[in-house]
Amino acid sequence: METSSQDKPMMTGDRTIPPEGARYITIYIMGQAYEIPETLTILKALEFAGFQYKRGCGCRGGICGACGTFYRKEGDHTLFTGLACQTVAEDGMILAQLPFFPANRADHAGVDMDLSPDEQINTLYPEIFRCVGCGTCTRTCPMDIDVMGYIAHFKRGDVARGAKTSFDCIMCGLCVSRCPANISQMNVAMAGRRIYAAQMMPRSEATKSRADQVREGRYEPALAELAQMSKEELKELYVGREREPDLSKPGEWMPADTTNL
Numbered sequence: 001m002e003t004s005s006q007d008k009p010m011m012t013g014d015r016t017i018p019p020e021g022a023r024y025i026t027i028y029i030m031g032q033a034y035e036i037p038e039t040l041t042i043l044k045a046l047e048f049a050g051f052q053y054k055r056g057c058g059c060r061g062g063i064c065g066a067c068g069t070f071y072r073k074e075g076d077h078t079l080f081t082g083l084a085c086q087t088v089a090e091d092g093m094i095l096a097q098l099p100f101f102p103a104n105r106a107d108h109a110g111v112d113m114d115l116s117p118d119e120q121i122n123t124l125y126p127e128i129f130r131c132v133g134c135g136t137c138t139r140t141c142p143m144d145i146d147v148m149g150y151i152a153h154f155k156r157g158d159v160a161r162g163a164k165t166s167f168d169c170i171m172c173g174l175c176v177s178r179c180p181a182n183i184s185q186m187n188v189a190m191a192g193r194r195i196y197a198a199q200m201m202p203r204s205e206a207t208k209s210r211a212d213q214v215r216e217g218r219y220e221p222a223l224a225e226l227a228q229m230s231k232e233e234l235k236e237l238y239v240g241r242e243r244e245p246d247l248s249k250p251g252e253w254m255p256a257d258t259t260n261l
């Protein structure tokens, strides 16, 4: 296949091959102008421009939080934020990647576990009371999380609500980098979710009883039987297994063979 001088190999193994007549736009990386085909994400645009992402990017799917980006647009005073793997590059973007950003991370090991959940948060991160309610964190968050809101929940002692409100945090650090009160929101939220999960969340009786069965060795004979099988026999067993129909409601379906339930 014929390639043009505009073709560039990408780090993921795919290639950006601009279609015939593709429109090129100008973006600025570290102050330097680059021509890239439109419709690329910022991450792919950076790679098209010649930068190789061996570190500082991860999932490319908006989940890992490694690709936080700041940008301005020519003629606009606003400082925008986004994830490089999810934001489409626009003509005139002036880009800067957020490298690792130092965030205060308190040592949970030293906290008295007899304290109530909200007292634990207050002991670990007393700086949350310095929040001035500016809302910059909420406006910065690429996941549209009400960051100021979850900090307010923790301040009020509502750890459960703080944990739930912050659940979608991907730890990108963009909010931390902009907080005038030097709060490390993402680590406050992580501590809140851990405390909630360990000390407040209702326990599932079904999970507990299944874990007890595993500990008591209920599945050891079945596992030993599987370990004796050849690869072909295992494949046959796997392919022929009973499968829950798609979209069946909880409790609606049971396999015919309940030996291992």
Ligand code: SF4
Binding pocket: 130, 131, 132, 133, 134, 135, 136, 137, 138, 147, 148, 151, 178, 179, 180, 181, 182, 183, 185
């Ligand atoms: S950026 Fe900092 S000070 Fe402003 S609302 Fe968020 S946590 Fe509070």
Ligand code: SF4
Binding pocket: 140, 141, 142, 143, 144, 145, 147, 168, 169, 170, 171, 172, 173, 174, 175, 176, 185, 186
């Ligand atoms: S809360 Fe902060 S660290 Fe978490 S996703 Fe939003 S901006 Fe990123």
Ligand code: FES
Binding pocket: 057, 058, 059, 060, 061, 062, 063, 064, 065, 066, 067, 083, 084, 085, 086
């Ligand atoms: S590379 Fe993982 S969120 Fe962008």
